[in-house]
Amino acid sequence: MIFRQLFDQTSGTYTYILASRPGGEALIVDPVLEKVDRYLTLLRELDLRLVKAVDTHLHADHVTGLGALRDRTRCITVMGEQTKADVVSMRLADGDRLTVEGLALDVLYTPGHTDDSYCFVLPDRVLTGDTLLIRGTGRTDFQNGDPRQQYESIFGRLLRLPDRTLVYPGHDYKGDTVSTIGEERAHNPRLQVKSIEEYVELMNNLKLANPKMMDVAVPANMKIGLQQEAVARQGWAVGGAEALALAGRPDIVFVDLREQSERERHGVIPGSLHVPYPELAGQIGEGGTLFALARGEGRTLLFYCAYGERSAMAVQAAQDSALAGSRHLEGGISAWRSAGGPVAR
Numbered sequence: 001m002i003f004r005q006l007f008d009q010t011s012g013t014y015t016y017i018l019a020s021r022p023g024g025e026a027l028i029v030d031p032v033l034e035k036v037d038r039y040l041t042l043l044r045e046l047d048l049r050l051v052k053a054v055d056t057h058l059h060a061d062h063v064t065g066l067g068a069l070r071d072r073t074r075c076i077t078v079m080g081e082q083t084k085a086d087v088v089s090m091r092l093a094d095g096d097r098l099t100v101e102g103l104a105l106d107v108l109y110t111p112g113h114t115d116d117s118y119c120f121v122l123p124d125r126v127l128t129g130d131t132l133l134i135r136g137t138g139r140t141d142f143q144n145g146d147p148r149q150q151y152e153s154i155f156g157r158l159l160r161l162p163d164r165t166l167v168y169p170g171h172d173y174k175g176d177t178v179s180t181i182g183e184e185r186a187h188n189p190r191l192q193v194k195s196i197e198e199y200v201e202l203m204n205n206l207k208l209a210n211p212k213m214m215d216v217a218v219p220a221n222m223k224i225g226l227q228q229e230a231v232a233r234q235g236w237a238v239g240g241a242e243a244l245a246l247a248g249r250p251d252i253v254f255v256d257l258r259e260q261s262e263r264e265r266h267g268v269i270p271g272s273l274h275v276p277y278p279e280l281a282g283q284i285g286e287g288g289t290l291f292a293l294a295r296g297e298g299r300t301l302l303f304y305c306a307y308g309e310r311s312a313m314a315v316q317a318a319q320d321s322a323l324a325g326s327r328h329l330e331g332g333i334s335a336w337r338s339a340g341g342p343v344a345r
């Protein structure tokens with residue numbers, strides 16, 4: 001596995017790049033906007049293709065690099081289903097798996113620092129975001145933080161991982177880079193409490209100043225959705241009702257870009273083809289199935305996904321592959337459902 005820990009001095013943020021092999025797909029966790037050029041250079045040097053950019057939660061101390069990375073690499077943006085961010089390409093829930101080629105991270109919902117905090121678990125390590133820090137824990141006094149929930153997330157979930165599990169946090173301010181679950185259980189001063197009440201008392205009396213960047217970072221991080229107007233202006237977007245009118249026509253092919261887990265949870269548009277977004281490039285190029293359907297059979301591709309981001313990027317990529325007739329469903333499957341479209345399980 002390729003595993004890189006990168007540091008942003010200004011905010012004390014750790015960013016992680018993970019991939020299974022050189023030449024393969026990569027994901028990045030908690031990227032910082034100002035460091036995006038650095039990440040892209042490193043990804044190029046390591047011969048990695050960025051497929052997913054993930055935030056463990058909505059950050060208050062730095063502006064996320066998710067939107068910039070999506071705009072520059074057409075990767076998928078990912079956050080938890082509780083996030084207040086306007087649009088991310090894909091939302092995760094507890095028990096999901098966060099996957100790229102050759103890697104699958106178990107998704108743990110660990111509220112407490114914020115109500116949209118997640119941790120990501122591999123067999124030998126865990127990315128803990130701001131839920132569990134080295135010799136500390138994430139503050140719980142804003143963004144719907146809750147020390148009770150955090151206690152449950154730490155004691156009920158994270159500390160149940162094997163003691164030797166490596167802990168890679170979202171921040172550090174003292175120069176530590178990695179710890180283990182066993183080490184934190186034994187030596188993290190916040191975890192030496194006898195009860196949940198004692199933990200709540202401790203967390204409610206930290207009296208911390210707000211992060212310097214908070215008033216800038218939080219609003220910026222809530223507005224990261226792809227600017228879809230340009231796609232709509234080109235006439236490449238259809239709304240839910242329009243899509244419904246096109247359904248069943250033999251010259252239209254609905255293409256579902258979501259992952260299998262999303263299809264199982266939210267259902268599919270009946271009769272649609274499944275092409276997960278990361279596989280799109282191979283399918284719309286010459287020799288690909290979608291290329292053959294569009295150019296060979298003269299059918300119109302109608303891409304859809306969860307919220308319309310992946311499909312907006314797909315319709316753009318299709319134009320670039322000279323599949324000029326392609327369209328996408330703006331607003332994703334929820335727009336379809338709102339228009340009364342049927343959903344198959």
Ligand code: FE2
Nearest residue numbers: 059060130138
């Ligand atoms: Fe945070």
